Amino acid sequence: MAQDRDNRYQNQNQNQNQSPNNRSKMSQEEAGRMGGEATAQNHNQNFYEEIGRKGGEATAQNHNKDFYEEIGQKGGEARSQQSNNYNSRNQQQNENNNNSNRNNNNDYN
Numbered sequence: 001m002a003q004d005r006d007n008r009y010q011n012q013n014q015n016q017n018q019s020p021n022n023r024s025k026m027s028q029e030e031a032g033r034m035g036g037e038a039t040a041q042n043h044n045q046n047f048y049e050e051i052g053r054k055g056g057e058a059t060a061q062n063h064n065k066d067f068y069e070e071i072g073q074k075g076g077e078a079r080s081q082q083s084n085n086y087n088s089r090n091q092q093q094n095e096n097n098n099n100s101n102r103n104n105n106n107d108y109n
Helices: 002-018 028-042 045-062 065-108
Strands: none
Touching: none
């Protein structure tokens, strides 16, 4: 599957590279995707754990308690909104299921 995707991108790039205004140009999105895939192939879980730890340490050195309070607050608000959206969807789905069940029961009476 990944091979098919890579072949599609290669074909798209070949077509783009043939146009006079797009000689050997690559979009940032394409470059990022290819770089990310190459990194994932060349490194294991320990690599990602180490860069995550280093990033966390650098962030802690550059920011104070207020920064963490602010991002915690924003994260909590976003999570609360997700939960509300999830609960609303589930409530609507349950209502639809109940209505459907009532209709099905009426068919048998």
